Amino acid sequence: MFNSLQDAIDLGNKKNQDDGGVPVFEKRAMPVENKRSKEVKYEDVIWVTIFNKGDPKNIIERPMREYDKERWPQHWEAYLKNEEPPINGIPLEDFPQITPAERMRCKQLHIRTVEDLTNLPDAQLESLGGRGRALQKAAREYVAYREGVKVSDLMEQMEEKDEQIADLIKRLEELESGNSTGSNTKRRTGNKSTKAKRGNGRRSGPGRKSVSDSEDGGEEAK
Numbered sequence: 001m002f003n004s005l006q007d008a009i010d011l012g013n014k015k016n017q018d019d020g021g022v023p024v025f026e027k028r029a030m031p032v033e034n035k036r037s038k039e040v041k042y043e044d045v046i047w048v049t050i051f052n053k054g055d056p057k058n059i060i061e062r063p064m065r066e067y068d069k070e071r072w073p074q075h076w077e078a079y080l081k082n083e084e085p086p087i088n089g090i091p092l093e094d095f096p097q098i099t100p101a102e103r104m105r106c107k108q109l110h111i112r113t114v115e116d117l118t119n120l121p122d123a124q125l126e127s128l129g130g131r132g133r134a135l136q137k138a139a140r141e142y143v144a145y146r147e148g149v150k151v152s153d154l155m156e157q158m159e160e161k162d163e164q165i166a167d168l169i170k171r172l173e174e175l176e177s178g179n180s181t182g183s184n185t186k187r188r189t190g191n192k193s194t195k196a197k198r199g200n201g202r203r204s205g206p207g208r209k210s211v212s213d214s215e216d217g218g219e220e221a222k
Contacts, residue, residue: 021050022110023072025064025079051110054124089113090146097138102131114139 026049029042048068052058069076078085092103095114109127111117117139125132 021052021060022112023068023075024049024051025068025076052124053111053116054109054120054127056109056127087112089115090143095139095142097142098135102128102135105129114143118143 026047027044028047030045031040032043033040046064047061048064050060074088075085090113092098092106092112092114095103095117098106105128106112106117109124111120117136120128120132120136125136128135
């Protein structure tokens with residue numbers, strides 16, 4: 001259930017919100033006044049500051065709401081571990097077309113990756129100065145180049161796998177061919193031996209004399 005009506009409204013409008021915003025979670029000491037004694041005490045409350053990439057004037061500060069953890073799970077996990085949130089994309093340090101001053105300006109605007117530059121709305125490119133549009137064009141070309149390199153590497157790996165598979169198939173066919181030839185040779189040899197045995201059996205069977213027996217009988221008669 002929702003803790004308040006505002007949480008329900010925020011969750012209902014979640015799909016319409018700009019998830020490209022950059023959240024910063026922090027714990028603040030917030031004053032809480034006792035209504036009876038008018039005594040002021042302080043409580044620790046987690047706040048979130050949401051920066052809009054490329055627009056330094058569009059900043060939202062408010063107490064954290066439960067759905068913020070689902071909206072920015074990686075940032076929330078980094079906050080719990082007291083770590084820097086992970087960078088999803090190509091870091092600006094790997095972008096050769098950007099100058100050190102432009103890189104610092106981008107970080108001030110919470111633009112941390114080359115992909116952030118490619119998705120920056122036209123209205124916010126002015127925050128980067130006169131080279132904003134040129135930077136965005138260069139960023140898009142660089143991302144396309146990097147993606148092209150990944151695709152070509154993958155295609156090369158697939159071709160190597162295909163060659164290995166073709167080689168294995170060839171070896172299997174050679175083995176099967178050799179086994180088949182050997183079996184046929186054995187069958188032919190076996191058939192000849194069987195025929196020879198059958199022939200000898202017919203010549204030397206009961207009631208029949210072999211050639212040598214006939215010759216011996218003739219000599220004795222003489």
